[in-house]
Amino acid sequence: MKKIAICGLSSRAFSMFIKPLLTNFSSGYEITGLLDADPKRFAVCKERFPELEQVSVFKEEEFDDMMRRSKPDAVIVTGRDDTHVRYIIRTLQWDKDVITEKPMVTTVQDAKRVLAAEAKSKGKVTVAFNYRYSPYHRKIKELILEGKLGRITSVDLNWYIDTYHGASYFKRWNRSRQYSGGLSVHKSTHHFDLVNWWLDQQPEEVFAYGNLHYFGSESEWNPLRGEDGRFCGTCRVREKCQYYSRWHPRSQNAAVKDDHIDSSADQSLLYTEYRPDACIFDEEIDIEDTYVAAVKYEGGALLSYSVTFSAPYEGYRLTINGTKGRIETNEFHEPSRIPFSFPEQTIEYYPLFESKQTIQVVKNDGGHGGGDPLLLEDIFLGKDPLRPYDILAGAEAGAYSIAVGEGIWRSVAEKKPITIKGLFHMQNA
Incomplete structure (x- = not known):
């Protein structure tokens, strides 16, 4: 039984890795550690997956403690993109394998650091490019x-x-x-x-x-210029927003709709000091x-x-x-x-x-045009012997x-x- 630690309890972590590990690959893998910068994500994760109730959780700065206590054979990196580099490099320094969602990191300079760390490590990096x-x-x-x-x-x-x-x-x-x-x-x-x-x-x-x-603020679709900091769920001009109105009939309650988060949940219960429904016309973009x-x-x-x-x-x-x-x-x-x-x-x-x-x-069948299940099989079961190319x-x-x-x-x-x-x-x- 191989042990897995998860760094970054994102929706991608839930759907792409945790759920399959607890179902399709449970006979060979066990999740032994969960790490995230936001403590609310631990509660969300364990509510979604009661099987993980007894799994140890770790703060962002407790990575080494997680490696010592959960003793993973591999670490899956699924946090915010800019956090990938430190988790990947630290895992390699522990001589363990890394499985990371794309993008591997956010800059070429960080990619160089990963390549250098991998060259010195017994571990290797796998990037989950499911489109392949x-x-x-x-x-x-x-x-x-x-x-x-x-x-x-x-x-x-x-x-x-x-x-x-x-x-x-x-x-x-x-x-x-x-x-x-x-x-x-x-x-x-x-x-x-x-x-x-x-x-x-x-x-x-x-x-x-x-x-x-x-x-951005200069968009011709911005229903109210000169006002930053709005959120879709509470916006007073949302019914004048073409993007909001296209996907939200007026007879329905406000909900955040996108491909990456749980649109049916109360967002205040999912994150601490973060809202994933910020105005798409903000100046800060x-x-x-x-x-x-x-x-x-x-x-x-x-x-x-x-x-x-x-x-x-x-x-x-x-x-x-x-x-x-x-x-x-x-x-x-x-x-x-x-x-x-x-x-x-x-x-x-x-x-x-x-x-x-x-x-x-x-x-x-499967996500990303049927790519996700085959990718996960290669990662967790090994290369398909019937496929003659890498x-x-x-x-x-x-x-x-x-x-x-x-x-x-x-x-x-x-x-x-x-x-x-x-x-x-x-x-x-």
């Missing part, structure tokens, strides 16, 4: 490995986050770059890791444009909600990437071009939130000199995904191309 495990994304990897596209020349990836999901990032701590690294790190590292993995190439240079168009970027890779491939965090629907459009062919696929996420009909996702393969082929993909991500993959994300926001701020090598050589950034 989507059946469509695995099939794309397999087509590339089979040589169907030849040498990859370019990738076009356009990602759309809808008004329900996108607004949630601006209600919470994600809206501050010091906590999240900005959305080009917190969210887009998912996308950059996918492309890096498909290409099996390291990124070299990034150039980007970006801005805050939909959120210091990140972008729109990016367009170009990335050059060491093997010659080029990525054209865009993302918007306030779209009418959620999904992506992807094209990959190679010397022997091209693939295209469009995905619509969260069908219950799309107010129009849309086609089922397929992968269209265009050989360079032959007829198009439409590929239907075998699907599986898919589980480590610290280096985490670092390069962050490098592209940081390169994007720095390029926007500095109005110039950013080299990945330059980011890794920056001092005290």
Whole structure:
């Protein structure tokens, strides 16, 4: 029986790791320690999972005490993004394995620290990039490995986050770059890791444009300018807010709705001195909600990437071009939130000199397009012996995904191309 400690009692910790550990993987794993900066989270966690009632809890500064007393074989890191680095490094210093949600950390400098700590440790870092495990994304990897596209020349990836999901990032701590690294790190590292993995190439240079168009105090959708500090649950002008009204019928009681927290609970019971329903039009928001970027890779491939965090629907459009062919696929996420009909996702393969082929993909159940269960199986049961290629991500993959994300926001701020090598050589950034 292997022992697990959890650092950061977030909703992701609950749904992605604790629940599966107590059910699907309970025969091989035991949770022996819980750590969080907010003591209310211990009560929330144990109410949600009564099986953990006797598990020891530890404050943020009691990490070493947790390691001594709970004696974990591995530590799962699922706290606020900026806290990841210290838990990862301390775990490695104890020569234990780390499993961290994405992003691994929030800056390239912190990624360097993790890589250095891992090199000195008997432990290793696993980054839970569940998008790799989507059946469509695995099939794309397999087509590339089979040589169907030849040498990859370019990738076009356009990602759309809808008004329900996108607004949630601006209600919470994600809206501050010091906590999240900005959305080009917190969210887009998912996308950059996918492309890096498909290409099996390291990124070299990034150039980007970006801005805050939909959120923040200057937004044209702000129902009341000049007043900061509002919260959705108590806002006196919420019925004039298009974002609030889109997802909250007037006949219903106010509730916080987003993809990351329990919208049915009284938020005052979930956190101490923190509310996850801050106004999306606050002055303090210091990140972008729109990016367009170009990335050059060491093997010659080029990525054209865009993302918007306030779209009418959620999904992506992807094209990959190679010397022997091209693939295209469009995905619509969260069908219950799309107010129009849309086609089922397929992968269209265009050989360079032959007829198009439409590929239907075998699907599986679970979060993130069926990726979550397969990721967890690889983490807790070991690599699938039927899969002939590597898919589980480590610290280096985490670092390069962050490098592209940081390169994007720095390029926007500095109005110039950013080299990945330059980011890794920056001092005290």
